[in-house]
Amino acid sequence: MTAAGAGRAAATALLIRIASAILAYATQVILARWMGRSDFGIYVYVWTWTLVFGDLVHFGLAYSAQRFIPEYTQNGRLDLLRGFLRSSRWFVALAGTGIAAFGVSGLWAFQPRIDPAELLPLYLACATVPLYALGNLSDGIARTYNWVNLALLPPYILRPALIVALAIMAPLFGLAADAASGMGAAMIATWATAIVQLRLLHRQLARTVEPGPRSYDPKGWASVSFPIFLVFGFYTLFNYTDVIVLQFLRPSAEVATYFAAVKTLAPIAFINFSVVAAVAHRFAEHHVAGADDDQRRLLAQSIRATFWLSVAALAGLLPLGWLMLRLFGPGFEEGYPLLFVLALGLIARASVGPAERLLNMAGEQRRCTVIYACAFATNLIACIALIPHLHMYGAAAAVSLGQVVEATLLYLTVRRRLGLHAFVFFTPKPAP
Known part of the structure; x- marks a missing residue:
């Protein structure tokens, strides 16, 4: 793909993500008003699992997939490419089904100890997992071929739109406006979008990859995939620990209020997403070329852009936060003070910009794993310690503390491993 084509693909991806953020926020508002705070809290908890x-x-x-597909294509190893494309989809389907079956067994065994209002939504969540996971794999494969619309439109646009449509239609079938109906809508929407995406992906691959014999390298695939799994695994756990622990310790209505506050500040994450999309490949180029001055200049520019744009966005969002929370329904405005606690963590994380991506591009994935493991552990321990006393404010404080730990470790690791200052106030201003 040409540089212009790559730029258009990146711009398209960003526009779709922005549209999806708006749609996702509207979806949560509609579901919250439809279910009410308590059932919406249960839905949020179950969907988080x-x-x-x-x-x-x-x-x-x-x-x-974003490593193996280009590597096999460029090296002419189409046998391994075909093997990877086929076996990866079967593996994820079987693994997802196995996890779902294990979850169903666990729910059955512990059914007497589970809140009856949560039980059916949890069963529906188990049925959702295999197709949700296949959708993630389809996304990764499609992105590698720069099929941006195929990668992003089904999960980020079609799925939330279907969830809302199905929720609105639920009364026509005599279904109550509760967490079970909401999770049922999410399950149907996930299955429908994943199947459509898989079908379209299969058709595109049939046109792109020449038919022929298949070869398999499970050991090689695992050796690359597992470290990546650890990095993103700890990152995933870090992002969702607060909601899960909060549901165990506090009422569902409080979980709903907390989740609404988190979603209100979600647009801040798109600033980092945009900066990373613009500079990640340039970090790799400068690292390979040994262009230290260019790397230092690019790092300084990207950190300043991430930090000051985040500060400006927070300055615009925080005054509107009370009104935005009111959109979810009566009582959600109680979460307005949470926005200021959560903002502290977002500012701390923005102060180091795309430092994590710089480390990954420089081959420091293992250290990124350790950093995210530490951030997750901090978040989990703080949630358990603070939520019983501070309730949802304890969850917000735990998340912010985890982000401070993450930012601190990223700065120290970049400094020690690459000799660069990845902090907005320590980074020297680039020379003109």
Whole structure:
């Protein structure tokens, strides 16, 4: 693909993600008003478990596809390419089904100890996991071929739109406006979008990859995929620990309020997403070329852009936060002070910019794994310690503390391993 084509693909991806963020926020508002706070809290908790297992059950293959597919294509190893494309989909389907069956068995065994309002949604979540995981793999494969629309439109646009449509239609079938109906809508939407995406991906691959014999390298695939799985696994756990622990220790209505506050500040994450999309490949180029001055200049520019754009976005969002939370329904405005606690962590994380991506491009994936493991452990321990006393404010404080630990370790690792200052106020201003 040409540089212009890659730029258009990146711009398309960013526009789709922005549209999906708006749609996702509207979807949560509609579901919250439809279910009410308590059932929406149960739905959020159960859907979070779906996201955790759906993001982990592909064991890194959704990300390693972006290495193996170009490598096999450029080296003319089409036999290994065909083998990877076929076996990865079968592996994820079987692994997802196995995890779902294990989950169903666990729910059956512990059924007397589970809140009856959570039981059916949890069963539906188990049924959702295999297709959610396959959707993640399809996303990774399609991105590698720069089929941006095929990668992003089904999960980020079609699925939330279907969830809302099915929720609105639920009363026509005599279904109650509760967490079980919401999770049922999410399950149907996930299955439908994943199947459509898989079908379209299969058709595109048939046109792109010449038919022929297949070869398999499971040991090589595992050796690359597993370290990636660890990095993104700890990152996934870090992102969802607060909601899971909060549901165990506090009422569902409080979980709903907390989740609404988190989603209100979600647009801040797109600043880092945009900066990373623009500079990740340039980090790799400068590292390979040994262009230390260019690397230092690019790092300084990207950190400043991430930090000051995040500060500006927070300055615009925080005054509107109370009104945005009111959109979810009565009582959600109680979460307004949470926005300021969560903002502290976001500012801390923005202060080091795309440092994690710099480390990955420089071959420091193992240290990134350790960093995210430490951030996850900090978040988990802080949640357990603080939530019983500070309730949802304890969850927000735990997340912010985890982000401070993450940012600190990223700065120290970049400094020690690469000799660069990855902090907004320590980074020297680039020379003109």
